[in-house]
Amino acid sequence: MAAGFADVLIGLQYGDEGKGRIVDAIARDYNIVARFNGGANAGHTVVVEGLNLALALIPSGVINQSASLYIGSGCVVDLAALAKEIQMVEAAGLSVRPRLRISPYTSIVQPHHIFLDRAFSSDIGTTGNGIGQAYADRALRMIAGELLNIRCIDLLQNEFSVVEQMLRNLENATKLYPSIERPKRSVIVQTISEAIELVRPLITTDPLYLSDAVEKGASVLFEGAQSYELDVARGIVPYVTASHTCAGYAYTGGDVPPKFHRKTIGVAKTIMSRVGKGPFASELGGTRSEEYCMAENGRRHNRDYEKKSYDAEKLLKSDDDFELGIGLRMVCGEYGTRTGRPRRIGVFDLEQLKKAVRANYIDELYLTRCDLLEHFRRTKRAEIPLRTPGSSDTNGTSIAFENAWELQNAQSLPRELEKLVTMTEQSCGVTVRGIGVGPERSQLIECR
Template identity: 35%
Template sequence: MAGIVLVGAQWGDEGKGKATDLIGEKVHYVARFNGGNNAGHTVVVGDESYALHLLPSGIINENVTPVIGNGVVVDVEVLFQEIEGLEARGIDCSKLRVSDSAHIIAPYHRVIDKVTERYAGKRKIGTTGRGIGPAYADKINRVGIRIHDLYTPEILRDKVEASLHQKNQMLVKLYNQRAIDVDETVTKLLDLGEKLRPYVANTGLLLNQALDRGENVLFEGGQATMLDVDHGTYPYVTSSNPTAGGACTGSGVGPTKIDRVIGVSKAYITRVGEGPFPTELLNDDGDWLREQGHEYGVTTGRPRRCGWFDSVVNRYAAQVNGLTDIVLTKLDVLTGLESIPICVAYDVENADGTHTRYDEMPTDQDAFAKAKPIYEEMPGWSEDISQVHNFEDLPVNTQNYVKRLEELSNCRISAIGTGPQRDHIISVHSLLPEE
C-alpha cells in the first residue's frame, strides 16, 4: 500500500501533469483533491499533447481509476467539455469517479467572479474568472451546493434561492447587473446532475478501500504551495489548500495513510496573476525563459511571469508539505546559458533604511513583497540533455546545478525532466516506498 501526495512546490505550472502521469504508471487511483478548472496540466504522450483542467492527469492511463475528490469545486459543464474532448481523441473516461460531497460551481459563481474582479481595480487578484473563489466562499458560508444536492430538487431549489438572495442584490444595486433567475438556474443544474449521475460515488470510501487492499493511490494537487490560502502569498492566492495537508481534507483519507509527499519544481520559476515574485525578470532574460519554456497558461493562454530558481521558496515548500522527494522539471530549458543565477536568500530594506537578510521565508507578507534576491552563480551548459536517461551522463555543470538545488532545497531530487516528451525523464530515486 502507498498513499502518495504530489504537489506543486512553487507558484504552479511546474509540470505536475507530467509527474503525475509518470507515477500513474505504477498506481491504481489518481485523485484530485483541491481547486477547480482554474488548474491546468499538460500531459504529452508521443506526438499527442493533452491539456487537462478538472480531470486528474492519470486519466490518460487506461489502468488508472481517476477520482475527483470532495475538496474540488466542479463546474459540471466544463467537466463534460473536457470528457467529450478526450473521448473524441480515443481516451476512455468511463472509470472517472466524482465525489458526491464535492461542491459545484454554479453559473452565478462565474458571473460574480468576473464582475467583482472587473471592479476590484488595484486590489484585483488575477483570478481566471472561472468562479472558483465564489464557489469556495459559498462552501465556507454554508450556502454551497454539493453534487448530491443535484438529486433532490426541493433541497437544490432552497439552496439556490438562499445563495442568490444576497448575490442578486449585490449584482443589481452595486454593479448594475441583471438579476440571475432562480428557476432557470435550478433547471439547468438538475439537467447537469442527471448527466453526471453515472460518475458520482462516495470517493472517500472508494479511496480508503483501495488503500486497505494494498493498492497505490496518488493524490494530485491543483495550483501549488505558494498559492495556498493559508501558506501562500496571501491575498494573492487560490481559495483552497494545494499543500499536502489538503490531500487529506480534500479526499477523505487520513494522514496515517500517506507514505510519500512529492514536490514538483521547475529548474527556474514562474508565476501567473498578481502578487509578489522576488526573482521575476522584467528584461530580456525573462523573455528568453518564457519563449524557451513556452510559458503560457494552459487554462488562460496568459504569458507567465518568469524568474530564476528561488531556493527560499523551495525550502519553504519542503517544510510546509513535509516533502520526501522533489521532481525537477524543465531542466532542458536552461541549456545554452553561460551562467545561471540561483536565489539563495532575500535582502529586505527596513523602514529605517537598514537591511535584513532572510535565509528562510518571511512570515511578514510586506517583507516578502519588498524582498530582493541574493544570487549565487552556477556555470551553465550547452549540450542537449533531452536524450540523457542517467544522471551520471549529464554534463558536469548540469549535475552540479542539480546537486546545488538539492542542497539548497533540503530535500532530495528524485526525478529530473529533460524535455517535453513522456520519456524525457531521469529517475534518480524511486518515487514509490516499496521499490
C-alpha cells in the same frame, strides 16, 4: 489482504511546475489517481505520443488506462466544465466515465459564483472560474433560508430542486449588482441539465469509497492543484488560491485517513513562473514585470500580443531583466494553459524551495523544464542565474555554461545540470528523484 498506501504530489512554487507530466509519468505505479483540492482553475498539460491534453478537473493520470480516477470532497466542481472536459478526453480515444468517481461531498461551482468572480476578482488576478466564491459559499452554508453550498450528493437526492436553487442563488446575486449583465436563464438551465445528465452517474453514494479501497489494498496518488505558495492559509493574502494546497490537506480533501500516508513528492521547475498578482522574489523585472503581465487582468499582453510585438532573440540579449523575462516567456511558452495569460518569469529560487520542502516534509523532488535552462546560453552572461539563501533579489549565484548539451540519461547529464542538482539537494536537504527535459513522458530522466 494487506492495506494499501497513499502518496501525495504537490507543486512547491507558484503553480505550473509540471505536476501533470510527473503524475502521468508515475501513475503506472498506482491503482488510483485522485484530486483533493481546487477546481477548474487548475491547468495541467499532459503530452504523450503526440497526444496533448489540457486538463483542469480530471486527474492527470487519465492517460494511464489501468488507473481509476477520483475527485475528492476538497474540490469544487463546475459541472459544465467537467462534462466538456470528459467529452474532450474521450474524443481523444481515452476511457473516462467507467474509471472516474466523484465524492458525494464535493461542492458545486454554480452560475452565480462565476458571475461574481468575473465581475469583481480582477484585483487579485483569478481565472474567473468561480472557485473562490464556491469555497466562500461552502463556509457560509446558508443565508436567509437559501442554501448556498450545493454538493454533489444533492444531485442524487433531488436534481430538480438543485437547479431551482442554483437559479435563485443567481437571481439573488444579480439583484445586488443590477448594472452587470446577467447570463440568460434559458441558456443556464440547458447547460446545467445537460451537464448533470453526464456527471450524475459518476457521483459515488459512498463517502468512504476511496478510504475503503485503500484499506483493501489499493495504492493512491494524490495530485495537488495549484501549489504551496498559493495556499489559502500559508500564502500571502490576498494573492492566494481559495483552497489548501499543502501536502497535509490531501487526506482531508481526498477522503483517506492519514494513517495510510507513505511519502510526499514535490515538483519544482527551474525557470520559475507565477500567474496573477502577488510577491515573487526572483522575478525578472520585478514590479515592472508584474504590472505588465497583469494589465487588464492578464489579457492585454497575452501570448498572441507578444508573438506579434517582440523578437525573442533580441530580448534574450538585453541587459534589462524585464526584457529578458519577456524573451524567456516567449521561447519557453510560459502562458496560461487555459487562458493564454502571460506568466511572470523568475530565476530558480533555492531559498523559496528550501522553505517549501521543509514545510511539507518532502521525501523526493522532481525538477522540471530543465531543458529550457539552455536558453540562458543565448543571453549576454551565458550562465544560469539562481537565487540562493541570503540573496535579496535575482543576483544570487550562477552556473556558467561549458559545453553543448545532450540530454539522454542521468549518466550523461551536462555538468551544468549536475551542479544544479547537487546545489538543490545540498541547499534543500532533499533527494532529486528525476529531472524533466521535455514535455513527453519519455523525457523524464530518473536520477536515483
